[in-house]
Amino acid sequence: MNLRRDPFQAIADPTRRAILLLLASQSMTAGAIAANFDTARPTVSKHLQILTECELLKQEQNGREVHYSLNGQKMKEIADFIEPFRMIWEDRFNKLEEIMKNYKPTNK
Amino acid sequence: MERKTKVNAEEGKRDLIIMREFDLPVALLFMAYEKPEIVEQWMGTKALKYDAQKHGSYQFQTKGPNGDVVFSANGTFHDVVPNERIVRTFEMENAGFGVQIEFLEFEALTENSSRLVTHVVYKSGELRDANLKLPFAWGINMAHDRLEEIVGKLR
Numbered sequence: 173m174n175l176r177r178d179p180f181q182a183i184a185d186p187t188r189r190a191i192l193l194l195l196a197s198q199s200m201t202a203g204a205i206a207a208n209f210d211t212a213r214p215t216v217s218k219h220l221q222i223l224t225e226c227e228l229l230k231q232e233q234n235g236r237e238v239h240y241s242l243n244g245q246k247m248k249e250i251a252d253f254i255e256p257f258r259m260i261w262e263d264r265f266n267k268l269e270e271i272m273k274n275y276k277p278t279n280k
Numbered sequence: 281m282e283r284k285t286k287v288n289a290e291e292g293k294r295d296l297i298i299m300r301e302f303d304l305p306v307a308l309l310f311m312a313y314e315k316p317e318i319v320e321q322w323m324g325t326k327a328l329k330y331d332a333q334k335h336g337s338y339q340f341q342t343k344g345p346n347g348d349v350v351f352s353a354n355g356t357f358h359d360v361v362p363n364e365r366i367v368r369t370f371e372m373e374n375a376g377f378g379v380q381i382e383f384l385e386f387e388a389l390t391e392n393s394s395r396l397v398t399h400v401v402y403k404s405g406e407l408r409d410a411n412l413k414l415p416f417a418w419g420i421n422m423a424h425d426r427l428e429e430i431v432g433k434l435r
Contacts (some may be wrong), residue, residue, distance in 0.1 A: 197329070228346070253412065253413055254287055254289060254412055256411050256415035257287060257413075257414075257415050258285055258286075258287040259415070260316050260415050261287065261298055262284065262285040264323060264324070265284070265285055265300045265302070265322075265396075266284075266324050267321065267322040267324075268302075268309075268312045268322040269302050269303060269304060271312065271318060271321050271322055272302075272304050272308040272311070272312050272318075273303070273304065274308065275308060276320075
């Protein structure tokens with residue numbers, strides 16, 4: 173799904189923004205993060221997965237536990253105001269490429 | 281994450297460049313800009329009019345779920361050379377960014393790959409920056425409203 177790979181879409185979700193806020197000052201386990209929300213644990217896990225896929229979060233194995241922390245580099249990138257503009261064109265061009273790859277020149 | 285599309289907007293200038301390489305022969309890339317029924321698909325808007333030839337013009341319109349017009353734009357083609365270039369104007373209606381001139385250069389890289397360089401010139405640097413910030417503002421406003429809501433609940 174396109175949405176999962178788009179960090180800007182990712183931070184447009186309120187729960188995910190709240191997770192990023194929580195992790196701003198410390199790294200936390202999935203359980204500790206989930207304890208801050210009324211939402212079901214699997215839902216929080218899904219949000220963590222999306223944020224990790226977008227490279228907004230980093231995972232670190234600490235013994236048996238996985239700690240999540242912010243990826244500062246990526247956060248800086250999306251703070252760049254040109255990025256959303258670029259993403260719009262990236263989406264359009266991706267669509268264009270997909271359409272033309274499947275284009276059948278019969279209805280010319 | 282792949283970052284195929286590059287946007288270059290130097291500070292203090294009134295233009296910007298959008299670059300992208302495609303896994304498509306240049307003829308197919310150009311066709312995606314030439315045929316209205318294809319433009320509609322990847323631009324995600326309806327083309328009320330789209331006549332891609334010198335002196336031809338175009339008109340885009342997108343309606344929301346309840347029939348309101350949420351986006352409209354128009355422009356005129358000044359130069360259309362198949363598989364090479366398009367020169368056209370573009371103006372988003374009721375947006376206040378003024379008209380912009382777009383120079384699109386299509387280039388074959390190999391038999392099956394091509395590059396598109398779009399050079400966009402605005403009337404002023406302020407208008408360019410305002411247009412660049414529009415999608416950013418949309419996203420941030422949306423996120424902020426909901427963020428305040430959720431942070432309120434966390435306390």
